[in-house]
Amino acid sequence: MDAPTFSAFIVYLVVMLSIGLFFYFRTxxxxxxxxxxxxLSPSVAALSAGASDxxxxxxxGLPGALYAGGMSNIWIAIGLSIGAYLNWQFVARRLRRFTExxxxxxxxxxxxxxxxxxxxxxxxVISAIVILVFFTIYVTSGLVSGAILFEETFxxxxxxxxxxxxxxxxxxxxxxxxLAVSLTDFLQGTLMFLALLAVPVLVINVLGSWDAxxxxxxxxxxxxxxxxxxxxxxxxISLMAWGxxxxxxxxxxxxxxxxxxxxxxxxxxxxxxxWMVLALFGAxxxxxxxxxxxxxxxxxxSETVFIALTQAIFNPWxxxxxxxAILSAIMSTVDSQLLVCSSAIAEDFYKQILRKDAKPGELVxxxxxxxxxxxxxxxxxxxxxxxxxxxxxxxxxxxxxAAFGPIVILSLFWKRMTRNGALxxxxxGATTVIIWKNLSGGMFELYEILxxxxxCSIAAILxxxxxKTPSREVKKIFA
Amino acid sequence: xxxxxxxxxxxxxxLIPMPLVIILSIITLFTDKEDN
Numbered sequence: 001m002d003a004p005t006f007s008a009f010i011v012y013l014v015v016m017l018s019i020g021l022f023f024y025f026r027t028x029x030x031x032x033x034x035x036x037x038x039x040l041s042p043s044v045a046a047l048s049a050g051a052s053d054x055x056x057x058x059x060x061g062l063p064g065a066l067y068a069g070g071m072s073n074i075w076i077a078i079g080l081s082i083g084a085y086l087n088w089q090f091v092a093r094r095l096r097r098f099t100e101x102x103x104x105x106x107x108x109x110x111x112x113x114x115x116x117x118x119x120x121x122x123x124x125v126i127s128a129i130v131i132l133v134f135f136t137i138y139v140t141s142g143l144v145s146g147a148i149l150f151e152e153t154f155x156x157x158x159x160x161x162x163x164x165x166x167x168x169x170x171x172x173x174x175x176x177x178x179l180a181v182s183l184t185d186f187l188q189g190t191l192m193f194l195a196l197l198a199v200p201v202l203v204i205n206v207l208g209s210w211d212a213x214x215x216x217x218x219x220x221x222x223x224x225x226x227x228x229x230x231x232x233x234x235x236x237i238s239l240m241a242w243g244x245x246x247x248x249x250x251x252x253x254x255x256x257x258x259x260x261x262x263x264x265x266x267x268x269x270x271x272x273x274x275w276m277v278l279a280l281f282g283a284x285x286x287x288x289x290x291x292x293x294x295x296x297x298x299x300x301x302s303e304t305v306f307i308a309l310t311q312a313i314f315n316p317w318x319x320x321x322x323x324x325a326i327l328s329a330i331m332s333t334v335d336s337q338l339l340v341c342s343s344a345i346a347e348d349f350y351k352q353i354l355r356k357d358a359k360p361g362e363l364v365x366x367x368x369x370x371x372x373x374x375x376x377x378x379x380x381x382x383x384x385x386x387x388x389x390x391x392x393x394x395x396x397x398x399x400x401x402a403a404f405g406p407i408v409i410l411s412l413f414w415k416r417m418t419r420n421g422a423l424x425x426x427x428x429g430a431t432t433v434i435i436w437k438n439l440s441g442g443m444f445e446l447y448e449i450l451x452x453x454x455x456c457s458i459a460a461i462l463x464x465x466x467x468k469t470p471s472r473e474v475k476k477i478f479a
Numbered sequence: 480x481x482x483x484x485x486x487x488x489x490x491x492x493x494l495i496p497m498p499l500v501i502i503l504s505i506i507t508l509f510t511d512k513e514d515n
Contacts, residue, residue: 077497084500227486227492265511269504270508273500273501277497277500447509455499
């Protein structure tokens with residue numbers, strides 16, 4: 001590793017830790033720690049939602065897929081854009097309003113319990129279990145990505161890289177909670193955005209023109225120029241189904257709950273969607289231009305295309321900052337997920353079941369200890385260097401999308417929905433994803449989120465209709 | 480070098496749905512304000 005790259009990298013990490021430390025002294029209660037006291041500005045909420053969502057996938061996975069298979073991979077970006085827009089359009093404002101009306105709920109399990117006035121705690125416990133299971137898988141994939149980045153860039157061995165990355169991430173999640181996470185997500189979102197726009201533009205510039213890039217790619221493989229090459233109807237639907245996942249991601253929905261006011265939602269939506277679409281375009285064209293740039297010396301691992309281009313094109317100082325952008329993408333997702341898990345433990349298990357009279361300061365500490373314990377478990381799971389990052393991400397994304405997505409939508413728009421409908425739907429959605437994932441061939445090649453989402457919706461609607469009509473108090477939230 | 484270009488269908492799918500959500504966000508920035 002060269003000194004300028006290393007210096008830029010370290011400066012970036014020190015800034016992130018300083019932000020965490022600063023907010024450590026400002027965090028006084030659990031709502032502050034988890035939701036930043038519901039005072040996120042539209043821009044911070046939007047970029048934070050984007051950065052916490054996209055992870056290393058945006059900088060490593062999507063460019064890698066484009067590099068390996070060309071334009072037939074644009075469907076996933078199209079599906080995600082549409083899903084994210086619909087989520088902002090139909091879910092964000094209602095969820096912000098409903099979570100405040102439903103006894104000022106600050107987590108997804110909290111909201112579901114209050115929305116259905118479930119005194120048995122079963123809805124809260126099942127949803128918290130879903131969160132803990134799928135986020136532990138998600139966090140593991142993030143730590144593996146971080147380890148691979150440190151390993152590839154700085155020549156560390158995998159285990160050391162894993163522990164260095166995990167320590168940095170846990171440190172500022174542990175210290176600052178949601179405000180720190182949201183603010184650092186904001187900075188990371190900005191950095192990722194600039195990096196994704198700069199890399200393809202500079203690569204095209206180096207190669208002479210866009211036409212030269214396309215000609216070179218066509219020379220290598222003409223099918224890379226066609227979005228439909230090798231794609232059947234179900235392949236396209238399967239990739240676009242990633243968009244369904246948005247409605248059920250607890251770490252993204254948490255941003256909606258934390259936004260300052262429902263009036264800020266349209267502005268946040270515009271900022272968020274503009275950021276996302278341009279960033280996706282950047283990722284697509286980075287991968288595509290990479291095919292032409294490395295025409296004479298193809299990369300062994302397609303997912304290193306952004307890293308390889310960064311190191312090839314930029315001076316070492318800038319390369320250090322851009323490589324920090326990749327780490328930042330991974331960090332912003334992992335820290336958000338750790339935080340949601342810690343809130344599930346502190347708010348949904350500890351406060352509701354173990355110590356109902358727990359004081360706010362005590363809950364903050366339970367949340368912090370949970371972050372450390374969960375990170376240790378995830379680090380242990382990530383210690384196998386052969387772990388498949390994208391498989392893990394797809395699994396967790398599908399699990400949340402299918403278990404929570406239909407439940408969140410129906411709970412916001414359908415008065416007749418009942419507690420039992422939500423409970424059965426959630427279990428059916430999560431179970432379908434787990435079973436589907438473990439089967440292969442024929443229709444089981446379809447991404448598991450699609451059958452999970454459909455079956456969860458059907459189960460929730462049928463059980464609700466067969467159930468007793470909700471009480472007037474339950475329906476009052478719609479007033 | 481043989482002349483090559485992205486297919487028309489690829490350009491359409493690349494340049495219509497994704498920018499469209501930005502345009503819709505701009506429109507709803509004004510229409511949603513009226514609802515408040």
